[in-house]
Amino acid sequence: MRALTIDHSAPGHLTLREVPDPEPTPHQALVRIHSFSINHGEAAFVVPNGEEGTVPGWDAAGVVVRAAADGSGPAAGTPVVTLGAAGAWAELRAVDTDLMGSIPEGADLGAASALPVAAGSALRGLRRLGPILGRRVLVTGASGGVGRFAVQLAARGGAHVVAATSDPAKGEALIRLGAHEVVAADALKDIAPVYGVIDVVGGPQLVSAYDALAPHGTLVAMGHSSGAGEDFPYGALFGDGGRHDRSLTTFFLMDDAEGLGADLEWLASLVARGELDPQIGRRDDWGRTGEALAALLGREVAGKTVLDIRVAAGL
Ligand SMILES: NC(=O)c1ccc[n+]([C@@H]2O[C@H](COP(=O)([O-])OP(=O)(O)OC[C@H]3O[C@@H](n4cnc5c(N)ncnc54)[C@H](OP(=O)(O)O)[C@@H]3O)[C@@H](O)[C@H]2O)c1
Structure with a gap:
């Protein structure tokens, strides 16, 4: 061959x-x-x-x-x-x-x-957040391969989707995919609290996204496309100000392959029906x-x- x-x-x-x-x-x-x-x-x-x-x-x-x-x-x-x-x-x-x-x-x-890596990771990362129906979910790097699937699947799961992108020209496309809000990647400090984050960028965006987490919220650190390190200021990991029990969890798709075939089949059926782009x-x-x-x-x-x-x- x-x-x-x-x-x-x-x-x-x-x-x-x-x-x-x-x-x-x-x-x-x-x-x-x-x-x-x-x-x-x-x-x-x-x-x-x-x-x-x-x-x-x-x-x-x-x-x-x-x-x-x-x-x-x-x-x-x-x-x-x-x-x-x-x-x-x-x-x-x-x-x-x-x-x-x-x-x-x-x-x-x-x-x-x-589908496999990008949509599979978006789907399984979102599941790590727990129930998202009616909750605010932030997706960073929203215009990339994983981000576009995460926006669509989070919206399908009933979340209020906040899409962060460093390229404002991509905002309209993200709204068409189901994002309810589009925010500039360097303005995450100003957003209202979110229940969950799918982060594919890392670096300062991850630090700001963690800061935006509501009590009991979870940030899934999935990717590092910025290539930058994460520098948390002193106090960022305190649970004061009512922001208790917030989690930051790492993610690797291939760590747990159980059920992946079934997930891929479901994702492919959505694409075939025109329900996932x-x-x-x-x-x-x-x-x-x-x-x-x-x-x-x-x-x-x-x-x-x-x-x-x-x-x-x-x-
Ligand atoms: N852990 C896992 O199992 C797993 C699975 C899948 C992917 N990943 C990782 O997730 C990350 C994203 O994957 P992807 O397939 O979505 O990549 P991609 O298609 O290249 O998209 C990455 C997005 O990140 C944003 N970004 C911000 N700063 C960037 C920079 N300096 N260079 C490049 N992109 C930058 C851009 O979105 P905006 O312009 O909208 O800001 C870009 O579209 C990668 O690090 C990848 O290795 C990990």
Whole structure:
């Protein structure tokens, strides 16, 4: 099969070349990949630091060509959305059946491929907040891949959504996605208290967002796209002034894979019904993955980037 492999001598650290087909374990299905999406962490860390010759990639969608030998997961011919620690940027992928969900027949595989890391994290991060119906939830980095899903899912969950962005030009798009308020990223000090925060930016925004938490509120520290450290002023973690029992919790999607396949299936069904917009800001041929990664890091893409695999003759 052909795959994008880490090649530190190539521009963008990637080469498209022939590699051996993956060998599925008994609990894995073999999937022909049609499309994959890329994430900030892959662009910033995985590709520049990856092991030479390995096939990166977390998110992909395709069609099962061989079901898992242990009988778990979908049958051959089923369209699926898949997640894994590596191997998505290839024509074939061996995937744990716990980390895949069926996609409705005829749905756009590219749209589904945008889901696993970004929408999966948004969904599971929001669950960490507990019940959000009728409560104020702040999403930082709201215009990014995770942020756009978090805004939509929080609104769907009945929250009053406050979207923070450093780019005011994106405010209208965030309102259309379901945000009730859009605030400037550097003005978080002025917002009314929030019950929960999904933070993907870190640095000073996390510190200000924590300060905006109401009593018993929770901040989920999910991402660090600012690259900045968090410097809490003395007293920030006191529970005085009535602001008791506030939590700051870290999050890593792959720490707890239980139920992820079912979550991906639900998210894909929402997309297929037009109830969740994957916000694809760039869609390209997989031969241009290097450029797409650079554009993502350069903050040139509004939302998710999807790459489509041209099927080679004979496959
Ligand atoms: N822990 C996990 O399991 C997990 C899962 C998914 C993602 N993440 C992390 O979450 C973060 C966001 O992921 P993503 O896919 O949403 O990334 P993304 O599409 O690049 O969006 C990140 C957003 O952060 C905001 N931002 C503020 N300062 C920034 C800066 N200096 N550079 C870049 N962006 C900046 C921007 O939004 P505004 O312009 O609206 O401010 C940007 O759109 C990343 O750090 C990623 O690694 C972690």
